[in-house]
Amino acid sequence: MLQLKNIYKSFGEGRQRTEVLNNINLNIQEGEFVAIVGYSGSGKTTLVKLLAGLQQADKGEVLYKGQAIKGPGHERGMVFQNYSLLPWLSVAQNIDLGVAQVFPKWSKAQREAHVMRYISMVNLSHAAHKAPAELSGGMRQRVAVARALSMEPEVLLMDEPLSALDALTRGNLQQEILKIWNENRRTALLITNDVDEGILMADRIIPLNPGPSATLGPAFAIDIERPRDKTQLNHIPEYKRLRNDVITYLLDTGADAKRQKELEVNRELPDVKPVMPRSGFSLALR
Numbered sequence: 148m149l150q151l152k153n154i155y156k157s158f159g160e161g162r163q164r165t166e167v168l169n170n171i172n173l174n175i176q177e178g179e180f181v182a183i184v185g186y187s188g189s190g191k192t193t194l195v196k197l198l199a200g201l202q203q204a205d206k207g208e209v210l211y212k213g214q215a216i217k218g219p220g221h222e223r224g225m226v227f228q229n230y231s232l233l234p235w236l237s238v239a240q241n242i243d244l245g246v247a248q249v250f251p252k253w254s255k256a257q258r259e260a261h262v263m264r265y266i267s268m269v270n271l272s273h274a275a276h277k278a279p280a281e282l283s284g285g286m287r288q289r290v291a292v293a294r295a296l297s298m299e300p301e302v303l304l305m306d307e308p309l310s311a312l313d314a315l316t317r318g319n320l321q322q323e324i325l326k327i328w329n330e331n332r333r334t335a336l337l338i339t340n341d342v343d344e345g346i347l348m349a350d351r352i353i354p355l356n357p358g359p360s361a362t363l364g365p366a367f368a369i370d371i372e373r374p375r376d377k378t379q380l381n382h383i384p385e386y387k388r389l390r391n392d393v394i395t396y397l398l399d400t401g402a403d404a405k406r407q408k409e410l411e412v413n414r415e416l417p418d419v420k421p422v423m424p425r426s427g428f429s430l431a432l433r
Contacts, residue, residue, distance in 0.1 A: 184353070
């Protein structure tokens with residue numbers, strides 16, 4: 148369904164140029180739920196924006212059903228970190244904006260029924276005519292999820308959609324997304340920095356190694372029966388083993404990246420010879 152083939156992506160020019168992604172290769176099958184986990188700043192958002200068509204790679208191919216992705220498309224729904232709701236429109240109007248673009252031949256009554264169905268799906272029927280400013284952060288994110296799903300995309304792309312929420316709201320919305328996803332098993336990609344969230348929701352969890360020049364680590368298959376109960380995961384030996392393996396991998400790669408940066412900094416520092424100031428005190432910098 149989705150492919151990244153030999154992807155390289157950089158930002159900046161000249162000496163300010165930074166390579167963010169280095170030779171990224173990824174295949175996502177139809178109906179599969181994949182989670183990409185990694186440290187902040189490693190390039191996770193850049194990766195999902197390439198799949199959404201919001202950015203273009205410097206080298207390599209980004210494919211949807213074997214065809215090059217050249218820009219955004221309604222077959223790929225995106226849930227952003229920051230809600231991205233229009234403040235002058237109501238909840239229903241924000242969702243209808245996308246529905247009208249995807250289904251231009253529908254009557255107003257058809258669109259309204261469709262919009263209300265997805266608002267109900269995320270338990271916001273009571274807030275359909277409220278403005279985003281009247282909603283909590285968790286409610287706004289539910290609107291963003293409903294908006295993406297209402298366009299009935301074949302692929303759902305989620306860029307850390309729950310990272311700014313409190314633990315209780317985050318847990319509830321995780322279950323809502325899983326419930327909706329389980330109804331039709333759309334292909335899904337979740338970007339997250341939470342290993343537990345990735346294991347709870349995905350079929351595979353793949354680390355993105357620390358950047359710059361980030362690469363993908365090995366895929367960890369999640370062989371835990373669905374539906375998964377977050378409160379029961381701690382009692383499942385496979386969950387404990389998998390969580391330990393992923394976290395150990397992330398810690399090891401993080402430590403390696405830190406050591407590499409320290410070596411690079413030390414190589415760039417100029418040698419300063421010992422100096423004997425007039426006061427008689429010696430000063431040496433290395």
